[in-house]
Amino acid sequence: MELPDPVTYAIPAFVLLVAAEMLVAWAKDRRRYEPKDTLTSLALGTGSTVAGVITGGAVFALAMWVWQFRLFNIGWQWWWFVVAFVLDDFAYYLFHRSAHRVRWFWASHVIHHSSQHYNLSTALRQTWTGFISLAFLFRLPLFLIGFPPAMIFFVAGVNLIYQFWIHTEVIGRMPRWFEAVMNTPSHHRVHHATNARYLDRNYAGVFIVWDKLLGTFEPERDDDAPRYGIVKNLGSFNLIWAAVHEWVGIARDVWTAPGIANKINYMIREPGWSHDGSRDTSATIRARWQQRLELGEHAWKKPTSSSSEADREAAPPRAA
Amino acid sequence: MTWLQLAGSLAAILILAGLAWLLKLGRAGHEGTIDEPDQAAEAAEQSLAGFRTIGALVGDDRAAALVAGEHGRVAVIKRHGARLAVREVRWEQVRATHEGMLVETGDRRFGAVTVTGINVLDVRRLAPSLTSV
Ligand SMILES: [Zn+2]
Ligand SMILES: [Zn+2]
Numbered sequence: 001m002e003l004p005d006p007v008t009y010a011i012p013a014f015v016l017l018v019a020a021e022m023l024v025a026w027a028k029d030r031r032r033y034e035p036k037d038t039l040t041s042l043a044l045g046t047g048s049t050v051a052g053v054i055t056g057g058a059v060f061a062l063a064m065w066v067w068q069f070r071l072f073n074i075g076w077q078w079w080w081f082v083v084a085f086v087l088d089d090f091a092y093y094l095f096h097r098s099a100h101r102v103r104w105f106w107a108s109h110v111i112h113h114s115s116q117h118y119n120l121s122t123a124l125r126q127t128w129t130g131f132i133s134l135a136f137l138f139r140l141p142l143f144l145i146g147f148p149p150a151m152i153f154f155v156a157g158v159n160l161i162y163q164f165w166i167h168t169e170v171i172g173r174m175p176r177w178f179e180a181v182m183n184t185p186s187h188h189r190v191h192h193a194t195n196a197r198y199l200d201r202n203y204a205g206v207f208i209v210w211d212k213l214l215g216t217f218e219p220e221r222d223d224d225a226p227r228y229g230i231v232k233n234l235g236s237f238n239l240i241w242a243a244v245h246e247w248v249g250i251a252r253d254v255w256t257a258p259g260i261a262n263k264i265n266y267m268i269r270e271p272g273w274s275h276d277g278s279r280d281t282s283a284t285i286r287a288r289w290q291q292r293l294e295l296g297e298h299a300w301k302k303p304t305s306s307s308s309e310a311d312r313e314a315a316p317p318r319a320a
Numbered sequence: 321m322t323w324l325q326l327a328g329s330l331a332a333i334l335i336l337a338g339l340a341w342l343l344k345l346g347r348a349g350h351e352g353t354i355d356e357p358d359q360a361a362e363a364a365e366q367s368l369a370g371f372r373t374i375g376a377l378v379g380d381d382r383a384a385a386l387v388a389g390e391h392g393r394v395a396v397i398k399r400h401g402a403r404l405a406v407r408e409v410r411w412e413q414v415r416a417t418h419e420g421m422l423v424e425t426g427d428r429r430f431g432a433v434t435v436t437g438i439n440v441l442d443v444r445r446l447a448p449s450l451t452s453v
Contacts (some may be wrong), residue, residue, distance in 0.1 A: 015332045018340055026343040034346035034401035035337055039414065042333040050326070116403040121336070196369075227366060235398060235405030236429035245429075285369040292370075 001076055003150050005213035006157040014164060018120045025119070036237040038121045044111060044237050045124030055131040058285035062136065072146035084147050085155040085206075088139065092159060094203035097216065100200050106271045107246035108133035116190055116229040123167035125313055128243045159251050162206050163188075183208045186220045193226030196289030199282035231280060233273065246271075297319060348404040353399040354378050360385035360404075364395035367406035371395065375446040379420055380437030385415065386421060388447040396423040398433045405430065411447075416440050 018038075025032040070263035074080050099109035108127040115122050126131070142152050166188040174184045182205040191202040204211050211217035220226065234245065253266040253274075262275040271283035334421060340346070357376035364387040365371050372390040373428050379385060385397040395408050407425045414423050420436040 011325075011329065011332075015336065018336055022336070022339055022343055022345060025345055030343070030345045030347060031402040032345070033340050033343075034403070035340040036401055037346075038338040038340050039333065042336060046326070046329045046333060049329070116400070116405075194367075229403075231367075232398070233367070233403075233405045234429060235400050235407070235427070235431070237401070238429055241429045280369045288370045 001149070001150055003154040005104070005156065007160055010161045014124065015102075016122070016192050017165070018124075021120045021168060021170060032117065032119055034117055034122070037115055037117050038119075040237050040239050040242055041115055041121040041125035042102050044242060045126050047128050047239075047243065048126035048130075051128045051131070059136045060133070060149060060153070063140070063152070064138050064142050066143040067146075067149055070144060070146035074146040074148065074151075076148075076151070080147070081151060081155060084151050084211075085147075085158065087142060087147070088152055088155050089159055089206045090210060091138050091142060093214075095135060096203040096205065098138070099133075100203065101245070102268055103133070103250060103271050103273070104267050105133045107250055108135065110230060110246045110271075111243055113192060113230050114234055114245075116225070116233055118169055118189060118228045119168060120164065120167055122192070122228075123164045129247065145225070146192075151170050159205050167192075168209060179208075181209060187211075187217075189226045189228075190218050190220050192228050193227055194231055195227055196226055197221075197224055198226060199231075199286060231282075231285065232309040243277070353404060354382050354385050354397065355403070360387050360397045363387075363397050363404045363406055364389065368393075368395055368408050371408075374442070377421075377435060377438050377442055377446055379435040384423075384433045384435045386423070386435045386438070386443065386446070390445075392447075394447075396425060396433050398430075406442070407433075413441070 044138075095105075096109075099105040108129045112122075112125055115125055139152055139156070143149055148287045163183070166183055166185045168185050169189070171185040173179060173186050174182070178184065179186065183202070183206055187202045187204065187208050190198045191204075193199075196222075198218055201205055201212050201216055202208070208217065229315055234242065236242075250267060254263045257263045257266055257275055259275075265273060265275065270281050270283075272279045272284075355378075357378050360376040360378055361373040363385075364376075365373060368389075371387075371393055374388045374390060376385055376387040383399045385399060387395040389395065389429045392411065393408065394411055394414065395405050395406055396414075397406050399405075407427060407430055409423055409425055413426065414421055415441060416422075416432070420434050420438050421440075423435065425432060
């Protein structure tokens with residue numbers, strides 16, 4: 001059965017919605033968009049589509065090969081599309097969770113998180129190296145069950161389209177019943193945030209219930225506004241660097257790490273893992289944050305000296 | 321994806337980036353982003369786990385700042401588009417130039433950062449226990 005690629009048809013709508021959101025930003029808060037960041041995100045998105053075309057044939061062939069060992073014969077009735085959509089979304093959850101917990105997978109997924117902005121253009125910021133990160137492995141069980149590859153790739157496209165609209169700060173909260181079941185802008189803002197409370201939470205694609213069932217759900221709080229990006233922000237709009245920086249990091253670490261076990265761990269452990277414990281992982285960041293909360297310490301509040309002339313004169317010079 | 325679709329995508333990218341630029345998005349009235357030392361301190365503490373600020377110095381162009389923390393830690397903050405980007409460095413990476421304090425971050429894409437209009441004396445006042453700068 002020939003099915004269209006739904007994403008291709010959605011692209012014009014994506015473009016119009018990004019433009020509409022820019023107008024909202026212009027009226028409300030111009031810092032929601034940064035032209036250079038937008039350019040990088042959109043170029044990464046296009047590059048990702050090209051990479052998908054290059055590797056798509058191999059992935060489809062592998063899917064067909066696995067499918068011949070299927071356990072059940074699944075037909076083309078509409079309800080099978082519904083079942084496929086739900087199961088594929090669960091496969092997405094598992095993929096996405098691994099993408100944040102295994103550095104080899106993270107090296108590709110980090111691209112989606114490397115913007116310090118959170119707007120509809122961020123949704124299009126997609127990886128170029130998903131094939132190298134073996135992202136296709138997570139859907140293989142669905143073919144083994146018996147879902148036809150074309151059906152799975154179709155529902156996966158619909159899943160990707162759903163995830164577009166949730167990358168926005170324009171929408172606060174959806175109706176309560178919707179927030180309970182579906183992934184929403186609020187839930188996904190948490191996922192993109194680097195606040196200690198929010199790190200490694202809300203991996204959902206379409207249905208937030210997977211996070212709630214598996215203990216990775218965190219609601220957005222009004223007293224802890226999300227700060228977007230990655231733990232160590234790039235500080236660069238360079239397109240190629242955005243696409244490959246974590247791979248370069250892996251290569252450097254594997255090259256310099258002592259011993260074969262450490263070298264392997266630099267590829268398969270969680271992002272931030274280091275053989276001498278000198279770096280931060282989401283677990284150590286959360287632990288330090290909790291410790292600080294328990295001590296009742298608050299973030300920086302005291303007045304500091306500025307470089308203004310008045311201050312320079314006011315403070316007596318003190319040499320070390 | 322056909323060549324036509326690829327060309328269309330590239331055209332759409334340029335149109336959207338052009339629109340963002342025309343609407344002057346990413347800019348908030350004035351050029352600088354770091355208005356207060358408190359803002360720099362907050363950025364350092366939010367980006368660096370366990371960082372506790374002693375004091376902060378903002379460059380007079382409001383585009384960069386130096387934040388001293390407890391236990392001899394130091395962070396450099398730079399304006400990155402409409403946001404701030406932070407790197408922890410060592411004091412040895414901070415040196416005086418005629419423009420201000422130059423910080424070599426050791427990260428080529430992040431780049432070196434100059435905190436303009438401040439000098440060694442300001443830095444010593446910021447972190448009195450310091451002897452190496
Ligand atoms: Zn993610
Ligand atoms: Zn996202």
